[in-house]
Amino acid sequence: MAGETVAESPAPYDAPAAKPAPAPALPGTAPLREVLRAVADEALGSLKDGHHVLLAGAPGTGKTTVAQWVAHAWNAGADRVPAEAVAAHFAPTTVANSAWSPFHTVGGLVATTKGGFKARKGFFALPPS
Numbered sequence: 001m002a003g004e005t006v007a008e009s010p011a012p013y014d015a016p017a018a019k020p021a022p023a024p025a026l027p028g029t030a031p032l033r034e035v036l037r038a039v040a041d042e043a044l045g046s047l048k049d050g051h052h053v054l055l056a057g058a059p060g061t062g063k064t065t066v067a068q069w070v071a072h073a074w075n076a077g078a079d080r081v082p083a084e085a086v087a088a089h090f091a092p093t094t095v096a097n098s099a100w101s102p103f104h105t106v107g108g109l110v111a112t113t114k115g116g117f118k119a120r121k122g123f124f125a126l127p128p129s
Helices: 034-048 063-076 102-106
Strands: 029-031 084-086 107-111 117-121
Touching: 034 063, 102 107
Parallel strands: none
Antiparallel strands: 029 084, 107 117
8 A cells, every 4th residue: 555654573683682691699699589678678677666477478479588588687687688698597497387386386385204294495486575
């Protein structure tokens, strides 16, 4: 048709430039994705304010990763979660499951062989008052 313009496909040299590769991490370090760092910073702030934090979501969304980074920052006395850290320095973590009871998490009394009871700590203990 007269006067109609036909769009041509771009030549290979017109293609958008590829994003540069990220800078390599220092040996032994692990980077934290920015979206998870924002969640981790919020969780760390809530903990520092004396609140509890519960991370919930589908498998593979970063809950354990956030918990590890928050614990690392907490143990280091940091105000923010770092952008990268040495993964070997992270505190060990465990994932809760439906078989856990309050006894498993905070502890309770157990019977002794002498007919008495003794206190046993759970996986998590309350900080001293």
